[in-house]
Amino acid sequence: MKALVTVMPKTGVLDPQGKAIGHALAGLGFAGVGEVRAGKVIELELAETDPAKARAAAEEMARKLLANTVIESFSVSLA
Template sequence: MKVRVTVMPKAGVLDPQGKAIGHALDSLGFGGVGEVRAGKVIELELAETDPNAAKAAAEDMARRLLANSVIESYRVEIAP
C-alpha cells in the first residue's frame, strides 16, 4: 500500500527556501504570488494491506524520523 507523508514548516517558522522561491518567481514576472512555503513529500510503499494500520505506521515514521516536530508539521494520507 502506498502512503504519502507531506512535511511542511510550521506557521511562524522562518522558511528561507520558500522566500528564495518567492523572490525568484517575482523576478521571473510572477508578481501576483504571495507567501511561498517549501516542504517535502515522501511516498512510502508499505507491505501493510489495512489502510488504517498503514496510516498509523506512516504517522509513527513521520513522528519519529521524517519530520522535526519542533519546526515542522506533517500530514499522512493513503496515496492513490
C-alpha cells in the same frame, strides 16, 4: 499500499527556501504570488494492507524520523 507524508514548516517558523522561491518567481515576472512555503513529500510503499494500520505506521515514521515536529508539521494520505 502507498502512503504520502507531506512535511511543512510550522506557521511562524522562518522558511528561507520558500522566501528564495518567492523572490525568484517575482524576478521571473510572476506577479501576484504571496507567501511561499517550501516543504517535502515522502512517498512510502508499505506492505501493510489495512489502511488504518498503514496510516498509523506512516504517522509513527513521520514523528520518529521524517519530520522535526518541533518546527515542522506533517500530514499522511494513502494512495
